Amino acid sequence: MSILPQHNHYLTRSPTHNPWHRKRTICSATTTPTKPKSSPSQLTFEPQFVTPPNLVTSISTPPVLNDPSLQSTWSHRTWVATGCTTVLVSLAKAIAGAGDSHIWLEPMLAGYIGYILADLGSGVYHWGIDNYGDGSTPIFGNQIQAFQGHHKWPWTITRRQFANNLHALARTVAFFVLPVDLVCNDPTVNAFVGVCSGCIMFSQQFHAWAHGTKSKLPPIVVALQDVGLLVSRSQHGAHHRQPYNNNYCIVSGVWNEFLDKNKVFEALEMALYFKLGVRPRSWSEPTTDWTEETETASQVAVQ
Numbered sequence: 001m002s003i004l005p006q007h008n009h010y011l012t013r014s015p016t017h018n019p020w021h022r023k024r025t026i027c028s029a030t031t032t033p034t035k036p037k038s039s040p041s042q043l044t045f046e047p048q049f050v051t052p053p054n055l056v057t058s059i060s061t062p063p064v065l066n067d068p069s070l071q072s073t074w075s076h077r078t079w080v081a082t083g084c085t086t087v088l089v090s091l092a093k094a095i096a097g098a099g100d101s102h103i104w105l106e107p108m109l110a111g112y113i114g115y116i117l118a119d120l121g122s123g124v125y126h127w128g129i130d131n132y133g134d135g136s137t138p139i140f141g142n143q144i145q146a147f148q149g150h151h152k153w154p155w156t157i158t159r160r161q162f163a164n165n166l167h168a169l170a171r172t173v174a175f176f177v178l179p180v181d182l183v184c185n186d187p188t189v190n191a192f193v194g195v196c197s198g199c200i201m202f203s204q205q206f207h208a209w210a211h212g213t214k215s216k217l218p219p220i221v222v223a224l225q226d227v228g229l230l231v232s233r234s235q236h237g238a239h240h241r242q243p244y245n246n247n248y249c250i251v252s253g254v255w256n257e258f259l260d261k262n263k264v265f266e267a268l269e270m271a272l273y274f275k276l277g278v279r280p281r282s283w284s285e286p287t288t289d290w291t292e293e294t295e296t297a298s299q300v301a302v303q
Helices: 076-100 105-131 141-150 155-156 162-183 187-210 218-228 233-240 256-261 266-275
Strands: 010-014 021-026
Touching: 010 105, 010 155, 076 105, 076 162, 105 187, 105 266, 141 155, 155 187, 162 187, 187 218, 187 233, 256 266
Parallel strands: none
Antiparallel strands: 010 021
8 A cells, every 4th residue: 555645637538639638636725716607597695794884874954943853743642642641540540549548658659669760761762772773673763763863963852842752652651551551450550650651751851851951941840850850951961972872861860870880781782792793883983973963043943
């Protein structure tokens, strides 16, 4: 048996000569791939590495005075009225039940917990739609586009009419709270559901007030902001400055310090990235989509 390298020889037919001849085939460590011929009926898929798409749908033109997209429709008003009704029914049942049972502490404590958790929920939701998805995302696309575009023109929220600003959350509240109103007569549960859902529904109005000028806000709103019961203008203002990844809570803002100091959202972002490979919007370098654009004379509403 020979220990020398073996060379294989193959017989091939020359295209120009009839006799068979030997052709040596030598394997090389370096190969040059050849591109297969494609035909119109054959689809070719080639993997490519691309940069993550911009999660913000750029708006070509800024909002203008009397922009129809900022005005309320009768559909908006109907949903807000329905949402408010379900919340008021829940609160009324809580008060009536507490009065009949002469037990007030538990419903009051439940209402307070609902208020605290509503602030946390607003922060988690705000963080999610600020950082993931775009206008084409199913179900949440419109809100994602509105919140992400809000960074460029934050003052537009003060131009939105009341029902226009609240109708999306009011619709969700109505669907979730109405069944509770129909089947539950526990004052503690009703108090929790009424306060929590009410704060969630009105969180967008609290958000709008956080962008308002102090001199133009109702005195009661300014007082509630100053004592910390509603998110303050200075606290929410930090959300619109670099690095654009903090102060997400928009009910009272009581959770903001805890969440930011302990980097809770950063931990969630890392978990989602390692699990799903999805990068949050806040990891990208700030672009013009993050930078606030000031109002022009034609965009200032008549007061």
